[in-house]
Amino acid sequence: MPIIRVEMFKGRTQDQKRELVRELTEGFVRACGGNPESLHVVITDVEKEDWGTGGQLCVDKYPDK
Amino acid sequence: MPIIRVEMFKGRTQDQKRELVRELTEGFVRACGGNPESLHVVITDVEKEDWGTGGQLCVDKYPDK
Amino acid sequence: MPIIRVEMFKGRTQDQKRELVRELTEGFVRACGGNPESLHVVITDVEKEDWGTGGQLCVDKYPDK
Amino acid sequence: MPIIRVEMFKGRTQDQKRELVRELTEGFVRACGGNPESLHVVITDVEKEDWGTGGQLCVDKYPDK
Amino acid sequence: MPIIRVEMFKGRTQDQKRELVRELTEGFVRACGGNPESLHVVITDVEKEDWGTGGQLCVDKYPDK
Amino acid sequence: MPIIRVEMFKGRTQDQKRELVRELTEGFVRACGGNPESLHVVITDVEKEDWGTGGQLCVDKYPDK
Secondary structure, three states, X not given: OOEEEEEEEOOOOHHHHHHHHHHHHHHHHHHHOOXXXXXXXXXXXXXXXXXXXXXXXXXXXXXXX | OOEEEEEEEOOXXXXXXXXXXXXXXXXXXXXXXXXXXXXXXXXXXXXXXXXXXXXXXXXXXXXXX | OOEEEEEEEOOOOHHHHHHHHHHHHHHHHHHHOOOHXXXXXXXXXXXXXXXXXXXXXXXXXXXXX | OOEEEEEEEOXXXXXXXXXXXXXXXXXXXXHHOOOHHHOEEEEEEEOHHHEEEOOEEHHHHOOOO | OOEEEEEEEOOOOHHHHXXXXXXXXXXXXXXXXXXXXXXXXXXXXXXXHHEEEOOEEHHHHOOOO | OXXXXXXXXXXXXXXXXXXXXXXXXXXHHHHHOXXXXXXXXXXXXXXXXXXXXXXXXXXXXXXXX
């Protein structure tokens, strides 16, 4: 029944997301048990103009990342 | 004051969203009372490449849905 | 696969939550279709000291609600 | 370590988001202390067809806003 | 209509939360405009055993904070 | 910068949460790269009376789980 949500910078490929869902699901089951079939992962890509840290937008703070 | 959030696969029409907001608002008020004017519904459309279950991306698991 | 999240003031009974889950699930299926078995509802009770509106804590603004 | 999330109607400029991150970060530190470097702000732009209030989509209720 | 959510370590007083709601509301309006009456702030207190960073629980990493 | 959120039934021990944070952090970095120091994990324990699926509260549907 668990739900895992990931917010990360936009730019990962579908292959990385595929791998991410596999890794997070297997890691959850190793740590906490449960049935992987009932585990959901929802990914949100966030633009660097929509993420701030230290009071600055990441588009300004990390222009080349 | 309640806030209802919905995450669902992308692809519903604006008419379905209009109906959804009406249904969730009326259903909330029937079950819990309160003023519908102060109830918010926020909908997030999620791509099938951003949702995983059973360790797989839904774009792989449900390619035709 | 949809996930519905509800944030509301603390104080509803288990019966009201039971009814709420039924109402939101049936309402979603009427508006958008899909299988109710795969629909999740997660409820968060929020204390009035943890909710603000109009710049004030609800514990101050609505002391008797 | 705090995380602040903002959901608002789509349409603010990057300058407004830049200012928003600065305001929320400084406001948090004034009220609660802590190190601004470890404070994250994540902004979500919501379309008016994805936000409902009073049982209606905002695209219908506030067509000109 | 905006919704601001704050996740932070448990331990702030009601006075700090009161001040936080005021600061975030005023800061939002200065940066983005809008009516403060329609702005919601929802605060979530997170225990240090429920927050991890750098692969460690904060209860282990920052035992004295 | 990524943020991972986990919602799961209440009842896991602090050791399981410690292991979960390690697993999710390492799994994220293997799949997507990035610096584990800047990765946050926030865990929310959900009571079975606050989670519904198939239109029923989990406290009714899975009384013994």
